[in-house]
Amino acid sequence: MKRLERIFVALNAWALIIMLSAMTLVIGANITFRYLTGHSVPWADEAARYLMIWLTFTGAGLILRNGGHVAITNLQDALPASGQKFLRAAIVVGLLIFFGFMVHVGLQYAQRMQLQLTPALRIPFIYVYAAMPIGFGLLIIHLLIIARLFITAGTYKRSDDAGAKVNSLPGGPIG
Template structure:
């Protein structure tokens, strides 16, 4: 199970790296063309915007698993140990319900937009708005993977833990 989790996290991370790389290349090429030739790519800004949307929704789950989202812990810190566990369990349950609702809303919205196309790329908006249900679906998976340690100990997966897990796999990251 840990190996599947590691593969899932690595694939999520690589998808973000590829989207960021594509966005950087597109924007860089557009700037270079604008200054060298006086002409720019008419679709570059739109492509960069849509890649940014996909990166935001796709990366939110990775941030969630390391505790990178904003949190106010005053109430949790004021409670006894058992109260903290109950509160964290309720938080996880509430987040799962909210994320599931957002997947449903995102799917409905994406389906409604499937016949409209983007101005420059002429892509159906379905592909752009699909970032919402996909991103919240990824957040559900990430939350389920960290729920037990978060509820019981209030601990998140830290990047050092991920790297230590990678080093302990047979053959390193490729194993």
């Protein structure tokens, strides 16, 4: 199971690296062409914008598992250990419900936009708006992977590098 988790995290990370690299190349090429020829690539801004949308949604799960989202822990810190576990379990359940709802809303929105084309690239908007349900689906998977350790200990041992220390972040990785 840990091997599958490492593969999943690595694939998610490599997808982000590829998207960020593509965005950098598109913007860099556009700047180069603008200064050398005086003309911009007409689709560069649009491609960079859509890559940024995909980066945001597909990267949120990796940020979640590493405790990078904002957390306010005053209530959790004021509770006894059993109350903290209950609160963290409620947070996980609430997040799963919200993420599931957002997958549903994202699918509906993407389907509504499937016949419209982007102005410059002329691709169906469904490919742009598919980032939302896919990103929230990835959030669900990442949350389910770390939920048990987050609820029981409030910490999460990173599995993407074997020798990592246990992260003891304020509020844990999702709190």
